[in-house]
Amino acid sequence: MTDSNIKKERIKKKVILLIFIALTVISFFISIGNGAVKVHPKEIINAVFFEKSTVNYQIIWNVRLPRTIVAALVGTCLALSGAILQGVMRNPLAAPNIIGVSSGAGLMTLLILILFPDFYYLAPIGAFIGALLATLFIYFLAWKEGVVPTRLILAGVAVSSLLGAGTNALMTFYPNKVAGVIGFMVGGLSSTTWQQVKIIFPYAAIGIFLILLIPNKLNILMMGDEVATSLGLNVERTRFAFIIISSLLAGSAVSVVGLLGFVGFIVPHMTRLFIGSDYRYLLPAVIFTGATVVMLCDTLARVMFAPMEIPVGIIMSALGAPFFLYLLRRKKEY
Amino acid sequence: MELKVENLDVNYGDKNVVKNISFNVDSGQIVTVIGPNGSGKSTLIKAMGRCLKPARGNIYLDGTNIKDMNTKVIAQKLSMLPQVKNIASDISVEELVSYGRYPHLKFGKRLSKEDTDIINWALEKTGLIPLRKRFVTTLSGGEEQRAWLAMSLAQRPKILMLDEPTTFLDISYQVEILELVRELNRTLRLTVVMVLHDLNQAARYSDTILVIKDGKLWNQGPPDKIMDEKLLREVFKIEADIYDDKVNNCPYFIPKNVIG
Amino acid sequence: MKKTKMLLLFLVVVMAVSIFSGCQNTKDVNGSDNDDAKEETKKEEENKPVSEYGVTVNKDNVVFTDARGKEVTIKKNPERVVCLYNSYLDIWDSCGGKVIGKVEEAEEKPIENAKSAEVVGSPGSPSLEKILALKPDLVILTNDFKGQASLIPSLEQNNIQVIDLANTYLKDYYMTVRLFTGITGREDLYEKHTNEVKKKVDEIIAKVPKDKKYKVLIVFATAKNITVRNSESMVGEMLKDLNTINISDTAANSSDAKVFSMEKIIQEDPDFIFVQTMGSDKEEIMARLKQDVEDNPAWSSLTAVKNDRYIILSKDLYLYKPNAKYPDAYEGLAKILYPDIFK
Numbered sequence: 001m002t003d004s005n006i007k008k009e010r011i012k013k014k015v016i017l018l019i020f021i022a023l024t025v026i027s028f029f030i031s032i033g034n035g036a037v038k039v040h041p042k043e044i045i046n047a048v049f050f051e052k053s054t055v056n057y058q059i060i061w062n063v064r065l066p067r068t069i070v071a072a073l074v075g076t077c078l079a080l081s082g083a084i085l086q087g088v089m090r091n092p093l094a095a096p097n098i099i100g101v102s103s104g105a106g107l108m109t110l111l112i113l114i115l116f117p118d119f120y121y122l123a124p125i126g127a128f129i130g131a132l133l134a135t136l137f138i139y140f141l142a143w144k145e146g147v148v149p150t151r152l153i154l155a156g157v158a159v160s161s162l163l164g165a166g167t168n169a170l171m172t173f174y175p176n177k178v179a180g181v182i183g184f185m186v187g188g189l190s191s192t193t194w195q196q197v198k199i200i201f202p203y204a205a206i207g208i209f210l211i212l213l214i215p216n217k218l219n220i221l222m223m224g225d226e227v228a229t230s231l232g233l234n235v236e237r238t239r240f241a242f243i244i245i246s247s248l249l250a251g252s253a254v255s256v257v258g259l260l261g262f263v264g265f266i267v268p269h270m271t272r273l274f275i276g277s278d279y280r281y282l283l284p285a286v287i288f289t290g291a292t293v294v295m296l297c298d299t300l301a302r303v304m305f306a307p308m309e310i311p312v313g314i315i316m317s318a319l320g321a322p323f324f325l326y327l328l329r330r331k332k333e334y
Numbered sequence: 335m336e337l338k339v340e341n342l343d344v345n346y347g348d349k350n351v352v353k354n355i356s357f358n359v360d361s362g363q364i365v366t367v368i369g370p371n372g373s374g375k376s377t378l379i380k381a382m383g384r385c386l387k388p389a390r391g392n393i394y395l396d397g398t399n400i401k402d403m404n405t406k407v408i409a410q411k412l413s414m415l416p417q418v419k420n421i422a423s424d425i426s427v428e429e430l431v432s433y434g435r436y437p438h439l440k441f442g443k444r445l446s447k448e449d450t451d452i453i454n455w456a457l458e459k460t461g462l463i464p465l466r467k468r469f470v471t472t473l474s475g476g477e478e479q480r481a482w483l484a485m486s487l488a489q490r491p492k493i494l495m496l497d498e499p500t501t502f503l504d505i506s507y508q509v510e511i512l513e514l515v516r517e518l519n520r521t522l523r524l525t526v527v528m529v530l531h532d533l534n535q536a537a538r539y540s541d542t543i544l545v546i547k548d549g550k551l552w553n554q555g556p557p558d559k560i561m562d563e564k565l566l567r568e569v570f571k572i573e574a575d576i577y578d579d580k581v582n583n584c585p586y587f588i589p590k591n592v593i594g
Numbered sequence: 595m596k597k598t599k600m601l602l603l604f605l606v607v608v609m610a611v612s613i614f615s616g617c618q619n620t621k622d623v624n625g626s627d628n629d630d631a632k633e634e635t636k637k638e639e640e641n642k643p644v645s646e647y648g649v650t651v652n653k654d655n656v657v658f659t660d661a662r663g664k665e666v667t668i669k670k671n672p673e674r675v676v677c678l679y680n681s682y683l684d685i686w687d688s689c690g691g692k693v694i695g696k697v698e699e700a701e702e703k704p705i706e707n708a709k710s711a712e713v714v715g716s717p718g719s720p721s722l723e724k725i726l727a728l729k730p731d732l733v734i735l736t737n738d739f740k741g742q743a744s745l746i747p748s749l750e751q752n753n754i755q756v757i758d759l760a761n762t763y764l765k766d767y768y769m770t771v772r773l774f775t776g777i778t779g780r781e782d783l784y785e786k787h788t789n790e791v792k793k794k795v796d797e798i799i800a801k802v803p804k805d806k807k808y809k810v811l812i813v814f815a816t817a818k819n820i821t822v823r824n825s826e827s828m829v830g831e832m833l834k835d836l837n838t839i840n841i842s843d844t845a846a847n848s849s850d851a852k853v854f855s856m857e858k859i860i861q862e863d864p865d866f867i868f869v870q871t872m873g874s875d876k877e878e879i880m881a882r883l884k885q886d887v888e889d890n891p892a893w894s895s896l897t898a899v900k901n902d903r904y905i906i907l908s909k910d911l912y913l914y915k916p917n918a919k920y921p922d923a924y925e926g927l928a929k930i931l932y933p934d935i936f937k
Contacts (some may be wrong), residue, residue: 035855036855062892113872172719193890222420230415232408277424302857307855309854
């Protein structure tokens with residue numbers, strides 16, 4: 001590797017980041033421009049800026065626009081959460097579900113919708129709290145004078161199984177109420193409006209802001225607990241902080257959209273294949289790749305069998321997994 | 335930098351691995367910790383580098399208890415090169431070394447000119463200038479270990495701790511690293527505490543040797559006083575002949591047979 | 595619909611003739627054929643078998659096709675009956691049937707005559723052991739719950755008669771009433787719960803104006819996604835009978851809730867939106883649901899919401915099967931749709 005090659009590497013990474021940003025913008029417009037109802041681009045501009053009371057305006061402004069924004073923010077939050085966890089745990093298999101976010105949010109939502117259906121409006125907050133509580137519980141279980149990633153993962157698997165069993169039990173004992181809850185379990189952006197944007201935006205913003213300040217810490221943590229300690233990092237505190245941030249990011253996404261398993265796990269890996277493991281590039285990159293993936297998949301989910309909608313999670317798994325496998329085979333690192 | 339260890343007890347889970355160890359490390363010395371596997375030497379050095387919390391006892395850096403010191407402040411004075419290190423496949427030598435400046439960086443600040451100068455200095459001292467742009471994973475074993483050493487150097491520590499820095503390296507790299515460490519000790523007055531597996535190496539490169547057996551400090555002293563039949567027999571369970579290396583001014587041994 | 599009715603009437607006459615000639619109808623009837631078979635009521639002497647709604651009432655037993663499409667024979671006047679689904683228990687009770695075993699009931703709909711029956715578990719997963727311990731000679735269950743359908747082989751192995759139902763539509767109710775009254779021998783109750791009900795429902799349907807074709811949508815409220823029910827659901831059928839168009843009837847048919855596009859709803863702008871909810875019927879809850887919708891910019895743009903035609907349906911008549919109260923259910927919807935005609 002000569003001098004110029006390293007410089008090329010740096011420039012290559014910056015270019016890739018720019019490409020990701022461009023993809024995000026393109027996906028944004030694709031998402032706004034497509035849906036169950038055909039609206040031409042000219043009509044879109046018309047609807048948004050001029051005729052405020054037409055059907056098209058309602059569709060674009062009140063349905064597609066907030067939905068696209070939420071899709072992007074959800075993708076960002078989940079991808080960031082997964083990328084952080086994979087660094088903190090030093091384990092490529094880490095994902096938000098490992099820290100109990102999915103199972104905690106799922107169980108809490110089910111509890112509310114099935115046992116206290118009158119309080120249905122508390123479900124999003126419940127999901128968020130459930131995610132956080134599950135994470136704290138896992139952390140507490142894994143704690144023994146500090147937390148070792150392996151113990152954390154094992155505790156995570158155990159607690160997720162436990163909470164999952166609780167979820168299944170609820171569904172078994174109340175099968176007639178399951179229909180109303182299935183939507184959450186599979187995950188989707190169906191009834192997204194500006195209210196959901198308001199819910200997720202602050203978390204996404206704070207998360208992104210915080211994360212961009214501290215990618216170095218993640219890089220250092222990745223080198224090993226002892227190296228990190230030697231460099232003056234408070235490993236326990238940093239790890240705890242990152243896990244909580246990760247749980248908050250994923251929890252906010254899950255509370256708005258339900259359980260979307262794919263993004264937090266695969267998107268960081270996909271991004272890594274292009275831009276490498278340096279978190280100073282990877283974190284900004286997943287912000288955009290996460291947004292792009294969810295926006296595009298949600299568009300497909302809305303359009304493929306219109307006016308019916310397929311759960312986004314299915315599209316993401318069906319398309320994303322093979323695509324990821326293809327990437328794996330092409331890149332030489334694995 | 336003076337290091338004082340006082341009545342140190344360190345546990346691994348429920349097991350008491352380091353038992354009531356006390357010793358001093360004088361400024362500018364090379365101190366090597368030796369002992370059979372499982373004797374607790376790695377645990378000892380990790381506790382000294384505050385990677386492990388002692389169950390009892392104190393460790394003082396230049397008179398201050400490290401318990402009362404901020405970990406970043408400690409990192410500005412003490413650097414520990416552990417056995418277990420992970421490296422990403424796309425990080426260059428230069429980037430790795432630059433992380434050594436982390437303890438000195440204010441929150442959110444980038445590298446200053448002074449930092450870059452220090453990084454260059456560290457690379458120079460470890461002979462890595464021609465390799466600075468290479469990816470660390472493409473280096474040889476010795477070169478990679480040098481890169482980590484350079485990162486430690488970039489911290490500008492007064493005391494350097496090394497946990498088995500030569501284990502798993504080819505002989506040429508082992509010698510390379512130890513020679514480098516000694517030179518850094520001489521030119522920079524860097525206090526060095528290291529754990530070595532090879533007794534002859536320990537004898538050759540140390541000012542003081544600490545012998546750990548079953549978690550206790552079995553003996554300490556300069557190599558020519560420490561290296562005797564009793565040590566080899568009781569601690570390492572071998573019969574050996576001990577000779578004088580007149581060229582390097584240190585003892586060395588050749589094993590005869592195994593005891594017990 | 596009319597053509598099909600004529601065809602089936604013809605088929606039924608042919609069947610009646612063959613029965614009349616004395617041959618027992620032992621052919622394995624296909625499930626879907628049977629669903630469409632609607633017979634005229636005939637006044638028969640007691641020892642001549644009666645066949646209506648796909649159910650044949652013989653001297654000592656009753657034959658029908660269950661939810662699996664299987665032809666099943668049930669002996670009349672069972673003595674120890676366990677019912678695992680409260681909607682069917684409601685019908686069984688109203689047809690003069692008694693039970694010794696039941697499942698947990700919702701507080702809102704306890705059945706008086708079943709108070710002393712033993713509880714054998716929850717509807718979702720009743721306990722086979724407890725059922726067997728009661729030594730029943732008949733178990734009535736629903737095919738819609740896996741936890742119940744999976745019990746059938748074990749029950750049959752123990753020589754227990756099983757009635758396996760999956761009721762969705764009005765005709766399923768009639769069929770069940772015919773089946774149950776056939777078993778209990780209560781022809782009087784049969785009259786009451788089918789013919790009278792049918793008469794009232796037909797009266798309501800007849801009064802419906804033919805010219806107005808309102809667009810409707812059935813939504814499941816508390817779901818995270820916008821799940822809708824089309825005409826192949828209980829409420830969907832009622833609305834269809836009342837001469838409305840369900841805007842979700844476009845795609846694949848299934849009574850399971852499907853996720854529907856909000857854009858389509860805005861485009862179609864239905865005249866009425868009917869909402870089914872899992873929550874209680876308390877007023878505050880209903881009010882809150884309404885407020886949420888009005889605060890939501892996408893929903894509040896719809897005509898139905900603006901004109902107060904966003905109707906939250908009560909659980910009593912529209913979530914649980916109304917059974918004998920079908921006329922009330924129809925009338926409730928008719929009053930909302932055509933307030934000028936139904937006061």
